[in-house]
Amino acid sequence: MAHYDIAVMPGDGIGPEVVDAALSVLKECQARYGLTINYAFYDFSADLYRRTGRKITAADMDEIGEADAVLFGAMGLPDVRGPEGLELGAQVEMRAHYGLFSSLRPVRLFPGVESPVKAKDIDMLVIRETSEGMFAGLSDYHEPSDESASDRMTITRATCEKLFDVAFSQARARRKRGTPGHVTLLHKSNALRSNVLMEKVFDEVAARNTDVGSAKYYIDAGSMYMVTDPERYDVVVSENIFGDIISEIAAGLVGGLGVAPSADVSLTHGVFQPSHGSAPDIAGKGIANPIAMILSTAMMLEWLGGQHDDDLCIRVAQNIQAAVEAALASGPLARDLGGTAGTQQVLETIIKALPA
Numbered sequence: 001m002a003h004y005d006i007a008v009m010p011g012d013g014i015g016p017e018v019v020d021a022a023l024s025v026l027k028e029c030q031a032r033y034g035l036t037i038n039y040a041f042y043d044f045s046a047d048l049y050r051r052t053g054r055k056i057t058a059a060d061m062d063e064i065g066e067a068d069a070v071l072f073g074a075m076g077l078p079d080v081r082g083p084e085g086l087e088l089g090a091q092v093e094m095r096a097h098y099g100l101f102s103s104l105r106p107v108r109l110f111p112g113v114e115s116p117v118k119a120k121d122i123d124m125l126v127i128r129e130t131s132e133g134m135f136a137g138l139s140d141y142h143e144p145s146d147e148s149a150s151d152r153m154t155i156t157r158a159t160c161e162k163l164f165d166v167a168f169s170q171a172r173a174r175r176k177r178g179t180p181g182h183v184t185l186l187h188k189s190n191a192l193r194s195n196v197l198m199e200k201v202f203d204e205v206a207a208r209n210t211d212v213g214s215a216k217y218y219i220d221a222g223s224m225y226m227v228t229d230p231e232r233y234d235v236v237v238s239e240n241i242f243g244d245i246i247s248e249i250a251a252g253l254v255g256g257l258g259v260a261p262s263a264d265v266s267l268t269h270g271v272f273q274p275s276h277g278s279a280p281d282i283a284g285k286g287i288a289n290p291i292a293m294i295l296s297t298a299m300m301l302e303w304l305g306g307q308h309d310d311d312l313c314i315r316v317a318q319n320i321q322a323a324v325e326a327a328l329a330s331g332p333l334a335r336d337l338g339g340t341a342g343t344q345q346v347l348e349t350i351i352k353a354l355p356a
């Protein structure tokens with residue numbers, strides 16, 4: 001049986017609260033199903049930077065990258081900014097350092113949760129490119145001033161090929177769950193040269209994967225369909241900042257950020273974190289919904305199972321997903337879903353629902 005080393009980075013705000021909950025679930029799974037995990041904790045956060053000036057370095061990331069996977073809470077506080085005026089958070093640095101080019105963001109309407117739209121069968125995977133595009137720190141082509149500032153959208157063929165290979169293989173793997181196997185590219189090739197290249201490479205990769213259906217929409221129309229007809233989507237893939245935005249629209253369709261997990265992965269490294277941020281407005285109140293973090297932990301186990309050919313890990317991931325589904329169906333629900341339960345009560349309901 002495999003043994004895993006997990007680096008844990010709780011971060012800021014509600015990060016430590018939801019990470020604690022996820023670790024309780026993992027430790028229960030270790031006791032119940034015989035998983036073996038060692039944890040190494042790293043306290044990088046915007047708060048640490050504010051207090052000490054210390055931020056994550058390449059040497060830190062080399063050390064952290066030795067772990068089999070990283071569990072990440074949330075990082076960043078709106079009032080803590082570095083010298084460039086940007087917020088501090090290790091997630092962008094880690095994406096660059098480990099070459100995490102795809103952020104997998106599954107979005108599913110669970111029984112017991114109400115959607116603000118009429119659709120009932122929402123089950124999609126948004127894949128956001130995360131190593132380039134308009135969000136990757138490539139903003140250095142001229143110094144910003146009070147009069148003008150620029151950011152650059154750069155997209156490369158090599159990243160697009162890897163990204164779309166992931167999208168088509170995810171669509172194929174999701175067929176096991178009865179979904180049809182379909183990939184949609186959301187892009188803006190009518191206006192952005194970078195997106196012309198992205199669309200061209202998408203067509204090439206789609207032509208090599210004709211067993212999976214494919215479609216393309218301009219990001220503006222595609223965003224409208226996300227709200228008016230989300231059931232048309234299975235796997236949705238997009239550029240970094242477009243993907244950032246549409247993944248949160250998608251999360252809003254199924255109850256919000258409190259139930260939206262994510263996995264930032266390359267072919268060798270994985271950082272698993274909820275789609276939400278540090279939520280300073282509710283930090284310290286014991287009311288953060290831990291489900292997005294717990295589902296991200298299940299994604300970590302699923303990914304480790306795939307990387308290491310470890311069926312136990314995959315079964316435990318499925319058990320956690322089943323327990324979350326049962327807990328949402330039975331309630332009590334957390335406040336962001338219209339209920340009254342706090343973090344601890346949601347956690348206890350999930351642990352009780354874990355299969356024997």
Ligand code: NAD
Pocket residue numbers: 014018073074075076077078087089091257258273275276277278279280281282287288289290292336
């Ligand atoms: P946010 O995701 O932290 O919060 C948005 C809203 O959703 C808030 O009302 C919050 O209370 C609510 N919310 C988020 N997670 C929740 C949960 N688990 N349970 C219940 N409600 C939840 O976004 P924001 O307020 O725009 O940003 C706050 C900070 O987080 C900023 O500093 C931002 O840069 C940072 N951030 C970090 C990450 C990350 O670590 N990956 C992602 C996004 C934002």
